[in-house]
Each structure stands twice: as structure tokens, then as C-alpha cells.
Amino acid sequence: NGNFPYPYFEPYFSEEKRRAFFFKEDGKIIGFTMINTYSVTETPADHSIAEFSVLPSYRKKKVATRMMDLLLEQYPGQWQIKYSANNHPAKKLWTGIGARFGAKPISYGEHEEVIEFIR
Secondary structure, eight states: OOOOTTTTTGGGOTTTTTEEEEEEEEEEEEEEEEESOOOSSSOOSSEEEEEEEEOOOGGTTTHHHHHHHHHHSSSSSEEEEEEEOOOOHHHHHHHHHHHHHOOOOOOEEEEEEEEEEEE
């Protein structure tokens, strides 16, 4: 049914270091992202993607790239994005966005990668 328990949901609407964004098209929510300032590496992060999703019917339409362009424009600074190396669409999205800023994927654990860049 698309519902998943997420213990940190409420703090994204009340804590200064967390923010939630919902993206709409024609009045309908088509995606969301949650960002925070928590780094998974030794590099401090001004902004880190905690959650990111686009509804399936809007995928492959550059919606994710447009969503990120809006965030990057509004929130300059040190960015960090961790993703599953096995999720090929996510890997393509994040490495493409990171490449615009000279980021190279860094292995993180057995099946994850991280990109870090300054915007």
C-alpha cells in the first residue's frame, strides 16, 4: 500500500537540521525528498539526502533532475548523497548530478556509494 514506518518522519517538520519537500505537478504530489545535515563520511555536509522518491508514473521524465535542480539552487553548499550501488536508476541519477559538480562515487559499505560535491 506504499506505507512504510519511518521513525524520523515527524522531526523533518520540526527540527532545524531536517527539511521535507513535496513536489507537485498539476496540483498532485509527484515526489518528495527529505534532507538533513548528517554526514555518513568524514566530510561535513550542509545538505544530505535522507530520502528521495518520484512516483513511478513520473519516472523517466526528468522529474528527479528537476527536483534536484530546485533544491541545489535553493540550498548551495556541501552536498552528500548516499545511494544503493545496486539500484541502477538511482546510481545513474546521482552520478549524473554529481558529475555536473565534479563528484566521483566513493564506495560506502558493501552495496552503497556516496557522492560529495559543492554547489
